[in-house]
Amino acid sequence: MYFQGPKPCLSHTKYNVTRCHLPLKASTSYFHTATVFKSTPSLITVTEEPDTLFQKVSILVKCHDRAVLDSYELFATMAANELGITISKVYEPPKAIDRLTLLKSIHIFKKHRVQYEMRTHYRCIELSHLTGCTAQAYLEYVQRNLPEGVAMEVTKVQSTALLTYSK
Amino acid sequence: MATHTGKVILSLGRINVVGLGVKTTVSSVTYATALSTNRSARNEGRLDGQGKGPFSRKPKRLAKEPRTAEMSVEQDWTAVYPSAKPFRPNAVPLPVRMGYPVKRGVPPEKKGNLELIKIPNFLHLTPAAIKKHCQALKPFCTEWPSALDNDDKCDEHFPIKVTSTDYVSAGPSVRNPSARIVHLKVKLSSLNLDDHARKKIVKLVGERYCKRTDMLTITTNSCPLRKQNYDYAMYLLTVLYHESWKIEAWEAEKTVADMEEYSWEDSPSQKNIIDLLLRLKVAEGGEVEEEQELLKSGEVQEYKDSVTRLKNEAASESSTLQYKEAVKKVFNL
Numbered sequence: 001m002y003f004q005g006p007k008p009c010l011s012h013t014k015y016n017v018t019r020c021h022l023p024l025k026a027s028t029s030y031f032h033t034a035t036v037f038k039s040t041p042s043l044i045t046v047t048e049e050p051d052t053l054f055q056k057v058s059i060l061v062k063c064h065d066r067a068v069l070d071s072y073e074l075f076a077t078m079a080a081n082e083l084g085i086t087i088s089k090v091y092e093p094p095k096a097i098d099r100l101t102l103l104k105s106i107h108i109f110k111k112h113r114v115q116y117e118m119r120t121h122y123r124c125i126e127l128s129h130l131t132g133c134t135a136q137a138y139l140e141y142v143q144r145n146l147p148e149g150v151a152m153e154v155t156k157v158q159s160t161a162l163l164t165y166s167k
Numbered sequence: 168m169a170t171h172t173g174k175v176i177l178s179l180g181r182i183n184v185v186g187l188g189v190k191t192t193v194s195s196v197t198y199a200t201a202l203s204t205n206r207s208a209r210n211e212g213r214l215d216g217q218g219k220g221p222f223s224r225k226p227k228r229l230a231k232e233p234r235t236a237e238m239s240v241e242q243d244w245t246a247v248y249p250s251a252k253p254f255r256p257n258a259v260p261l262p263v264r265m266g267y268p269v270k271r272g273v274p275p276e277k278k279g280n281l282e283l284i285k286i287p288n289f290l291h292l293t294p295a296a297i298k299k300h301c302q303a304l305k306p307f308c309t310e311w312p313s314a315l316d317n318d319d320k321c322d323e324h325f326p327i328k329v330t331s332t333d334y335v336s337a338g339p340s341v342r343n344p345s346a347r348i349v350h351l352k353v354k355l356s357s358l359n360l361d362d363h364a365r366k367k368i369v370k371l372v373g374e375r376y377c378k379r380t381d382m383l384t385i386t387t388n389s390c391p392l393r394k395q396n397y398d399y400a401m402y403l404l405t406v407l408y409h410e411s412w413k414i415e416a417w418e419a420e421k422t423v424a425d426m427e428e429y430s431w432e433d434s435p436s437q438k439n440i441i442d443l444l445l446r447l448k449v450a451e452g453g454e455v456e457e458e459q460e461l462l463k464s465g466e467v468q469e470y471k472d473s474v475t476r477l478k479n480e481a482a483s484e485s486s487t488l489q490y491k492e493a494v495k496k497v498f499n500l
Contacts, residue, residue: 044306053315055318068286071289078297082297082298082302083308084308129311132309133308134309137304137307145291145292147287148337149337150287151337152336153332153335155330155331155332156331156333157330158328158329158331159321159322159327160325160327162327162404
């Protein structure tokens with residue numbers, strides 16, 4: 001009773017976007033041989049399942065190196081612009097430093113210590129108004145190209161409706 | 168004596184001849200010329216009889232020109248670095264220097280530089296490559312419906328917001344247990360509730376309702392999978408909605424202490440003021456007025472408004488002033 005069906009209350013047809021189902025094998029062929037793409041029949045299947053709507057997708061990347069995050073931000077924003085995704089905010093939350101003080105020697109010498117620290121730099125890219133297909137394609141692209149030593153958290157806010165309970 | 172080898176040795180302009188005590192010679196024409204010069208050079212260099220022992224040195228390859236020398240400016244860089252690969256100084260035509268300089272020196276050059284290999288490079292993600300990739304990804308993307316261009320319309324048609332987080336990191340396991348948590352947010356004003364149902368649902372959810380933003384937040388993390396938590400959250404919302412519409416027998420026993428907000432009808436304040444006004448009238452002149460007429464008079468209504476406002480909202484200067492004015496009017500001061 002709480003599944004989304006095609007919406008009768010919205011009169012514009014553009015809403016009924018259909019979900020694009022990507023067969024796994026196809027993704028590898030596009031990047032290397034452009035000519036093959038043209039000659040093979042279309043590998044995209046279109047289903048009748050209604051698309052999900054994401055009001056906001058927030059990508060937070062963490063790394064020990066700020067320069068790597070700069071380059072990654074450039075890449076992600078350029079990819080979003082190319083795919084026509086609206087970027088609402090790109091900002092840098094302040095870095096977090098974990099400090100550790102240990103004894104320098106293995107035995108005695110309490111007065112002589114050594115200090116280590118771990119710096120975690122952050123970058124946040126907030127995208128708005130994405131469909132499920134676009135989000136899946138963009139996130140997969142961006143996650144496959146995550147460099148070594150970078151972690152990511154993706155927070156998705158999906159808008160749904162319960163027809164039975166709305167006014 | 169020419170002997171055939173079992174293996175086919177590919178020639179890229181260099182010869183890779185394994186010379187560990189076994190003399191292998193290839194008799195085909197393409198290899199012959201290079202091989203013969205190598206062999207003669209090798210034999211001349213080894214006059215002290217090192218060539219035949221079990222630990223004879225591998226012949227050194229002739230160093231070629233780095234690939235960067237043959238690269239043109241108009242080349243297709245996406246073919247040089249099609250995917251993520253470590254930094255190769257002979258394949259990148261940039262005069263990059265990296266590292267800490269020694270005293271009175273410069274950062275070390277790119278040849279044999281470990282620092283350049285350690286750091287992740289984005290050579291495979293140049294703007295041209297990104298454009299190519301996005302061209303290939305475009306068919307899989309769908310457009311956002313143009314009628315839902317601002318947030319208000321989105322909220323109007325799709326009032327329920329489901330939030331979940333995905334985690335990507337390197338480690339022994341791909342899974343992150345925090346990924347199963349689902350938050351469901353909905354504004355109660357968008358649900359079909361009447362007065363009784365609204366009060367009941369607020370009582371049922373307790374802390375999950377924020378009065379200031381009129382937002383009900385249901386957070387589920389008790390199931391191991393995200394889909395299960397989502398289904399559970401939807402189930403909870405369904406149950407809350409239906410239960411709030413039902414009227415149970417014991418709800419008739421609701422006392423004044425259970426009420427959410429103050430109502431002036433049948434309250435001690437009403438009884439007191441009516442009583443007071445009746446006694447005043449009796450003491451003054453003797454006109455016995457009906458209770459109903461007293462209640463309908465403007466001053467009593469104003470008094471009622473000011474008392475209700477004082478009790479329901481936090482006490483502020485304006486509300487206390489309003490009460491003072493209303494009291495003065497009632498007693499004609």
